[in-house]
Amino acid sequence: AQQGEGNLTVSNINIPMELVSMAVVEKHFGFKAKQVLTGKSAERFGAVIGGQLDVLMEQPGDVSKYVEAGQLKPVLALWPTRFDNFPDVKALGADYGLDWDPLLRFRGMFVKQGTPPEIVEYLAEVFAEAYKSEEHQDFVKRKSLDIVDSFRSRADTTKIIEDSVDVYINEFRALGLPIREGL
Incomplete structure (x- = not known):
């Protein structure tokens, strides 16, 4: 290079x-x-x-x-x-020696703002159980998605999204790429 x-x-x-x-x-x-x-x-x-x-x-x-x-x-x-x-x-x-949190390809399940907390918590538990299922873990292994633990709690997912947005903003600015107003 x-x-x-x-x-x-x-x-x-x-x-x-x-x-x-x-x-x-x-x-x-x-x-x-x-x-x-x-x-x-x-x-x-x-x-x-x-x-x-x-x-x-x-x-x-x-x-x-x-x-x-x-x-x-x-x-x-x-x-x-x-x-x-x-x-x-x-x-x-x-x-x-690169001190950088790599960008991750993430997917999540989202609900409408204002959904009752008990429903949000129930859905979080159901999705966590589905993730742990043998069928899904076989898929994760088959696709080499087990290199890192890819399951995140709601709080961890929010942090990853917020941190990723910050990285994108900084790197887009450095690359001269457009950034949406207000970011």
Whole structure:
């Protein structure tokens, strides 16, 4: 990456989380990559496997079968620590000293403002139980979503969302991207 500005080509998806994450990596290591953006995973993966591009930025679960087949090799974990399933892959935090909370792809269940607290609490308990179910845990394992504990309480989810908004605002400003008024 540091052998020439823009010489490293990165296959990436054109959504804010990945763009911001790549900007953080570039800033930390002091280089600028040429990103080739597409929403089609087959194109992103194939461009690297076929040698047209150098690096693929992707979540582990989506590429695990290609790693197992020897077609792709993980080279960097955008995480504070190394992952147990890729112990030899260096992590941004532990190995390169980046003090950053990575952006997470999160999903949540939301209810209308003003929903009675007892209903909110009941739904939180039901969803927590569903998450713990054997069927869902099999899915989590199959998709390599167990790299980190992905279940969050209501309070933790609120904190992740608020922290992520702050990261996006700061990085969007640094990248010169538009930010909604009032943020």
